Amino acid sequence: MSTVDYIRRSLETSRMITLALIDDLKETPFQPPTSNGGNTPMWILGHLTYAEANIVEHIIKGNDNPLIDWKPVFGARQDPPTDESVYPSWDEVRTKFDAVRTQTLALLEGLSDSDLDSPTKNCPEGREMMFGTIGGCCMMMTMHPLMHYGQLADSRRMLGRQPLQA
Numbered sequence: 001m002s003t004v005d006y007i008r009r010s011l012e013t014s015r016m017i018t019l020a021l022i023d024d025l026k027e028t029p030f031q032p033p034t035s036n037g038g039n040t041p042m043w044i045l046g047h048l049t050y051a052e053a054n055i056v057e058h059i060i061k062g063n064d065n066p067l068i069d070w071k072p073v074f075g076a077r078q079d080p081p082t083d084e085s086v087y088p089s090w091d092e093v094r095t096k097f098d099a100v101r102t103q104t105l106a107l108l109e110g111l112s113d114s115d116l117d118s119p120t121k122n123c124p125e126g127r128e129m130m131f132g133t134i135g136g137c138c139m140m141m142t143m144h145p146l147m148h149y150g151q152l153a154d155s156r157r158m159l160g161r162q163p164l165q166a
Contacts, residue, residue, distance in 0.1 A: 010142035018145035033154035043080035062121025
């Protein structure tokens with residue numbers, strides 16, 4: 001298996017298991033994972049979508065993030081807004097997630113394993129280890145959904161739901 005194939009399979013696996021929880025929470029999109037709040041399913045879905053678009057379009061390709069208008073709501077390193085009216089609809093965000101992932105997979109189609117060592121166009125300063133190469137960005141995109149998986153599982157538990165069966 002090539003490294004690009006490994007990345008593709010890892011993206012699909014992390015998408016599949018994370019979206020199983022996200023889709024199960026569609027009717028309760030603002031359920032926090034703890035009694036003290038936390039990242040809600042809606043915020044996680046939008047954040048994953050915004051971040052992946054930013055990694056592919058802005059960091060790797062050097063373009064503007066097509067979802068830059070989402071940054072105040074879904075950007076990293078800030079508390080998710082508690083005002084539900086500032087969020088797009090669940091269906092809009094969920095559909096956009098799939099579109100962004102399709103674009104990510106299209107990017108992979110044109111890459112060889114040696115391309116993974118190529119530098120990115122807009123690596124954030126101080127984050128070279130994660131975002132300095134195309135391969136580093138791909139690694140982050142495979143891991144990022146799983147970073148939020150536990151929060152989604154906890155949101156389900158707060159609702160009294162049992163773990164999903166594999």
